[in-house]
Amino acid sequence: MSAPADVITTLPHDLSPLRRGPVMVASDGAPETNDALFSAARLAGSALGAPIEVIGVCEPITGVAGGMDVLPVPAELDESRRVTMLSDLRRSVSIAASGDPQWPIHVVVGSPSRLLAQEAADRDAALMVMGIGRHNPLDRLFGTETTLATLRESRVPVLAVGAHFPAxxxxxxxxxxxxxxxxxxxxxxxxxxxxxxxxxxxxxxxxxxxxxxxxxxxxxxxxxxxxxxxxxxxxxxxxxxxxxxxxxxxxxxxxxxxxxxxxxxxxxxxxxxxxxxxxxxxxxxxxxxxxxxxxxxxxxxxxxxx
CATH class of the missing domain: 3.40.50.620 (HUPs)
Known part of the structure; x- marks a missing residue:
């Protein structure tokens, strides 16, 4: 039977400063979630004195089976989808009440959780803001399961918010x-x-x-x-x-x-x-x-x- 001192983890001696990189917002440009995401990012950016960046991850289309072979998807198709998401995000940031058109926006192609974690690490991000998509049975790209998968990959704190998160x-x-x-x-x-x-x-x-x-x-x-x-x-x-x-x-x-x-x-x-x-x-x-x-x-x- 363990003693309480073994059960309760030793406290830190002090709290060193949190990461000083940007607050990153993960979004796919869907208008129904952007207001809450951008509002939460603005809140976090103000609290931490950190700039805000918006990032989207476009999952690549998998190859299509053709007989015994897998037909590769043309690279141009994924690039076209990336450009479309970038355009959607720029428009969303521009029209969202809590957005700022000057926020840098990046869109990359690949596995969302892995790339979000990597982008956050590369920028020494202070925080990643993501959505909670539990109201959609298919769990949108930036829903709860992607948030969990990102947290598994990342050393960066994650703030997950729903549509009604207060400003x-x-x-x-x-x-x-x-x-x-x-x-x-x-x-x-x-x-x-x-x-x-x-x-x-x-x-x-x-x-x-x-x-x-x-x-x-x-x-x-x-x-x-x-x-x-x-x-x-x-x-x-x-x-x-x-x-x-x-x-x-x-x-x-x-x-x-x-x-x-x-x-x-x-x-x-x-x-x-x-x-x-x-x-x-x-x-x-x-x-x-x-x-x-x-x-x-x-x-x-x-x-x-x-």
């Missing part, structure tokens, strides 16, 4: 497991809050149902470690006076308990840190981040371990 978030809920990634998620979420906003740090304790004295002792010890850890996180965050920071501890399975709290609190944003230690964890990006991204009714911020 000025008031309440952010952070799933805090006291890892460096979760503390950085709290830091980034705090920066996106409007003046007078609230940041709630939620730690989900393991469900305790065992009657043995050993388990009761372990659970009591676990509980005693939490207050000083919360104090240390608040010190690290050094929140401005206009932001209220509160702490909450709940019991249960991490993702459902966090989502239930966020829904009850009517949060605008749920933030989580993600860990990558083993090959399996790199593939699934952690069950908590995956479940939150797939089922949250508000915006989701996922911050990978640096």
């Amino acid at each position: 000025t978030p008031v309440h952010a809920v952070v799933g805090l497991d006291f890892s460096a990634a979760s503390v950085r998620a709290a830091q980034l979420a705090m920066q996106m809050l409007t003046t007078g906003g609230r940041l709630t740090l939620v730690h989900v304790r393991p469900r305790f149902e065992h009657p043995s004295s050993d388990w009761q002792t372990w659970d009591a010890e676990y509980g005693r470690t939490l207050p000083p850890l919360f104090v240390q996180v608040r010190r690290l965050l050094n929140a401005p006076t206009e932001i209220t920071v509160d702490t909450v501890t709940v019991r249960g399975d991490p993702a459902p308990a966090l989502l239930a709290f966020a829904q009850q609190a009517r949060a605008d944003l749920v933030a989580v840190g993600t860990q990558r230690h083993t090959l399996l964890e790199r593939l699934i990006v952690g069950s908590v981040a995956t479940r939150v991204l797939r089922t949250a009714r508000c915006g989701v911020l996922a911050v990978p371990q640096i």
Whole structure:
């Protein structure tokens, strides 16, 4: 049986500055999602003091089977589709209420998740803004599954927003497991809050149902470690006076308990840190981040371990 000190990851000693590259917006030019994406990008760019760039990824058309052979698709066709997407994005940025025609726009051809991660790395991006496409059963190009796949590939934080993400978030809920990634998620979420906003740090304790004295002792010890850890996180965050920071501890399975709290609190944003230690964890990006991204009714911020 592990001690609480082994269960709760050691906190960082300080919070070094976040990446200073641009905020990148991943869009396919679809008008029904662009207003929210561009608004979220403007919010993040202002909060981080970062420029904004728009990127589209045009998936190549696969070859067509012809008898026993696969007929290659002419390269000109993919290039034509790339140029069309670039034109759509330029028009979308130009007409969107929250867009800025001066934002640089790039469109590349290839695998969306891999290329988005690579483009973000090449630009040392501060954040990637993407859509949550759960309302479409086919999950549009830049929907939830592509967002998850990008997070699996990328070391850059991802902000996933739906069509109703507010331009000025008031309440952010952070799933805090006291890892460096979760503390950085709290830091980034705090920066996106409007003046007078609230940041709630939620730690989900393991469900305790065992009657043995050993388990009761372990659970009591676990509980005693939490207050000083919360104090240390608040010190690290050094929140401005206009932001209220509160702490909450709940019991249960991490993702459902966090989502239930966020829904009850009517949060605008749920933030989580993600860990990558083993090959399996790199593939699934952690069950908590995956479940939150797939089922949250508000915006989701996922911050990978640096």
